[in-house]
Amino acid sequence: MKRVADLLERITEWIMALMLAIMVGLVFGNVVLRYIFNSGIVAAEEIARLMFVWLVFLGATVALRHQRHLGLEIVQSRLPAKVRRVCAVIAHLMMLYALWLFVQGSWIQLLIGMETFSTVLRFPMAFYAAAGFFPAIAMALIVLANLLRIVTNQPGARIPGDPDTTMDHPDSHGPAVAPPAPAPHGSAAVAKH
Numbered sequence: 001m002k003r004v005a006d007l008l009e010r011i012t013e014w015i016m017a018l019m020l021a022i023m024v025g026l027v028f029g030n031v032v033l034r035y036i037f038n039s040g041i042v043a044a045e046e047i048a049r050l051m052f053v054w055l056v057f058l059g060a061t062v063a064l065r066h067q068r069h070l071g072l073e074i075v076q077s078r079l080p081a082k083v084r085r086v087c088a089v090i091a092h093l094m095m096l097y098a099l100w101l102f103v104q105g106s107w108i109q110l111l112i113g114m115e116t117f118s119t120v121l122r123f124p125m126a127f128y129a130a131a132g133f134f135p136a137i138a139m140a141l142i143v144l145a146n147l148l149r150i151v152t153n154q155p156g157a158r159i160p161g162d163p164d165t166t167m168d169h170p171d172s173h174g175p176a177v178a179p180p181a182p183a184p185h186g187s188a189a190v191a192k193h
Contacts, residue, residue, distance in 0.1 A: 009062060016058050019051040043120045053128055057135035064139050067158055076161025085150060088159040092147040099140040106133035 026044040033040045063069055076084050106129050113126030149157035 005065070009065060012058055012062060016055055016062075019055055023048045023051045023055070046118050046120050046123075050123075050127055050131075054131045057131045061135045061138045061142070065142050067160075071160050073161045076159075077163070079161065081162070084159055084161050088150050088162075089147065091160070092143055092150065095143045096140060096147070099136050099143065102136040103133060103140065106130075106136060 026041065026048050030040045030044040060069075076087060079087065109129035110126045110133055113129045114124050116125040117123065118125060146158050148154075150159060
């Protein structure tokens with residue numbers, strides 16, 4: 001299962017890189033065409049906007065998988081382990097509820113967007129709603145998988161503020177660094193002269 005998730009993440013990253021390259025090329029090309037040749041690509045703005053929306057939601061999905069979203073781990077790290085686990089379960093349930101609302105709203109917008117079309121290219125506006133719908137489902141699966149690991153007390157569970165989680169994922173949290181030792185009294189006096 002992890003290999004499939006890793007493969008899907010790698011594909012998503014390549015799609016995001018391709019979208020970003022196309023978006024930059026279209027926007028830059030349109031600026032050059034407008035200011036030098038007094039023309040432009042009419043559809044460039046629509047394509048760039050659509051790709052930007054998809055980039056945001058796909059990036060949020062990848063960030064969630066690596067625990068890169070903002071959190072209050074400084075508060076959670078000071079809690080006892082059992083309380084930290086309860087907080088993680090409550091937070092995961094709240095995230096699942098929020099994602100359910102997002103999926104539900106995106107689905108309604110997707111249905112509405114099937115009958116509404118963009119101005120220039122005439123593609124269904126449902127493409128925008130789909131950018132929220134599918135990543136929200138993926139994020140819900142990520143949250144649900146971690147919630148099951150927390151509830152069943154599996155070693156791969158990611159609990160915010162848990163020192164074990166920090167050690168398992170050093171790239172998402174910097175290593176703990178001891179504060180510098182205070183200078184001896186004699187060296188401060190020497191530095192003044």
